[in-house]
Amino acid sequence: MPKRFVASIPQSQFLLSLARYIGLMGGVGSGKTAAGAVKAVKKISEGEDGIIVAPDFPQLYKSTFPEFLKWAPMSLCTNAHLDHPHTQKKIMTFNIRGKEVLVYYGGIEKEKGWAGPNVNWAWFDEGGRKRTRLAFNILAARIRVGLNPQLWVTTTPAGIAHWLYDVFVKGIFDEDVLKILYELGYKGKVVDYFHVTTEDNKQHVDPFYYATLMGLYTGKMREQELLGGFVSLDGAIWDDFEPSGRNVTEKADYFSGVPIEWWVDDGFTVGHPRVILMAQIIPPFINVFDEYVATYELPEISIDNALDRPWPLPGLAYVDSSAAELRSRLWNKNIDTIKATHSVEEGIKRTASWIRNAAGVAHVRWHPRCEFSLKEIPGYVRDSATKKPIKASDNAADALRYGLWFKDREDIWGEEADPDAVLAQRAHDKRMMDEAAERAAHPASLQQYYASIWTGM
Structure with missing residues (x-):
């Protein structure tokens, strides 16, 4: 048949x-x-x-x-x-x-x-x-x-x-x-x-999966990942990131009793510092409640200084796979590690959906004390000629990608998408397409x- x-x-x-x-x-x-x-x-x-x-x-x-x-x-x-x-x-x-x-x-x-x-x-x-x-x-x-x-x-x-x-x-x-x-x-x-x-194939896609997809991306990432268009990726990589808006709140503070994760980009020099982001999963959000940034420090010194912050020991650290010495020093402190290296472009796309989804919700939030991240991330941009991410102002961004790469959006976000927002976005998509x-x-x-x-x- x-x-x-x-x-x-x-x-x-x-x-x-x-x-x-x-x-x-x-x-x-x-x-x-x-x-x-x-x-x-x-x-x-x-x-x-x-x-x-x-x-x-x-x-x-x-x-x-x-x-x-x-x-x-x-x-x-x-x-x-x-x-x-x-x-x-x-x-x-x-x-x-x-x-x-x-x-x-x-x-x-x-x-x-x-x-x-x-x-x-x-x-x-x-x-x-x-x-x-x-x-x-x-x-x-x-x-x-x-x-x-x-x-x-x-x-x-x-x-x-x-x-x-x-x-x-x-x-x-x-x-x-x-x-x-x-x-x-x-x-x-x-x-x-x-x-x-994605809209063209709606009849062949599970309704829940379709609704989930429609809620993931906005802006240029939506044009590329859902509408399948070739887009210019000039300018800020995460242009939806709002360092003084929806991505920052006092509510993203440390929550007692919830496990802590460290997201670490290993560095050493002034141009490439070591960045440790301290985060907790508080569904439907992930809160980055503190950070530690250092230059010209040995890994063990940075770890000790980060542990001197008034927070409990992290249960897990997501680290660049190439940072062998740093991972070893973390093990010495009874902190388990996960090698978090992945495709940069794929990580950028995944992170974009956390910064702001189609319903306008920021599912990753920073506490205002994270001053370095809030200043650096808006400066993470693409080269105007090659369109590739410039290896500058990418330290907090890399740490962020490492931490979010393994996170399950459906488990953490839950079913909180606004149907009206999804419908409005679909209408907008229709106008965009010819x-x-x-x-x-x-x-x-x-x-x-x-x-x-x-x-x-």
Whole structure:
């Protein structure tokens, strides 16, 4: 029995595109990965070999591969008995009308390791997590056999300074890629780019999950993470942070009896001091009630001085993974540590939702005594040329990211989202998007044709 994939207009346009390189940019929960999987199944049904990759194996295992399995014709998979995706040779084989079709899959952590197979198609899920376009270029060189070779990327955008913007908006390609197209005699459309929002896929998303997503982000982060747009990330990284407004309150003081955490950015010099933020979880908030900032101090001295503050011993410290000596000194004081290093950009996005969500609530709050943090965080900005965070005024910001990275928003925030605020934000999103004009370009009969696409053989 074939499976029925009900597509939105942007998903339909993506699935029907014949361009060589196709981008489906979308927000969280927008259905971009599902559309990528369906396009892969369509290629398999045509008897074409291909590649499925994610930036790393955990991403493939947790997201990309499970979505692919929802739509894949597993009854035709001749090695389905193997423990995919945990096999040594990461290849799936399908019997399509007597022909063996190969699908290579895996994480593309080591890009050059994928320079071998020649295939008809490649699907790169969440390609925006790759900082350079090396993986894209290598995959582009692999699609060179069969009918209408294609490479598609399904991902959340990563700003206008990212390689995704160069490829799918500016249409900038390396000479080697263009040379391959010329040698192959390719004369069709080179690039197609489609844009899908979380709202577009609302009918396929759990209502509670949808409401949660709608409540996470505001401003530029909302445009990128939910509306799937390419945004300019100039200026302050957390432009919703209000050092004299909603993020600061006397109510964020120490609360007796509640465990304390330290969030630590290890430093030494005047330009890069050691920062220890002292925090407590008081649902639906996390309160940063004090800080200790020091320069030219040995780790053990900073720890002793921070412990001299009038607060109990912390139960846990979140620390940069590279700060081995600092972690060792904390252990000597019976303070457990967690290595909190993570992707800076991912941490920035996650922290933004704590600073202010779509309902206008600040779920991370500072006590006014945290003077260093309140002065420094507004100065954490991006380089106007590279759009990357400048390594200055980032000490309190780094400590903040370390502490918030592991926190479960649903558990701490609870169900306190204002439905009216969510509805108002959705109306605003509608005005921001120009989807109406795009959809109006399609006759009603064509929209009906796009409405559903079948998969399975």
